[in-house]
Amino acid sequence: MPSKHPKYGDASYMVFLVEDTLFQIPLRRLRESQYFRDMIDERHTGSQGEGESDEHPIILGGITVLEMTAFLDSLDAR
Numbered sequence: 001m002p003s004k005h006p007k008y009g010d011a012s013y014m015v016f017l018v019e020d021t022l023f024q025i026p027l028r029r030l031r032e033s034q035y036f037r038d039m040i041d042e043r044h045t046g047s048q049g050e051g052e053s054d055e056h057p058i059i060l061g062g063i064t065v066l067e068m069t070a071f072l073d074s075l076d077a078r
Contacts, residue, residue, distance in 0.1 A: 010027060011026070012027045014030060015054055016059075017058070018065050021065045022054055032075050
């Protein structure tokens with residue numbers, strides 16, 4: 001059985017709802033942020049399954065789609 005690439009072999013993602021837009025973000029990208037790394041590692045999500053599908057996203061309030069996009073773009077710039 002082939003092995004997965006350590007950086008590009010993980011297709012796991014979390015789903016966030018910001019305003020009325022869903023963001024499906026690979027866990028490997030989220031782990032670049034200490035805030036999200038703690039959330040993922042400690043499973044600080046709410047109900048079971050939260051963030052695991054479009055039907056059960058993690059709702060982020062107090063942030064706009066533009067701000068979320070800028071944050072994700074900054075992760076890409078690293």
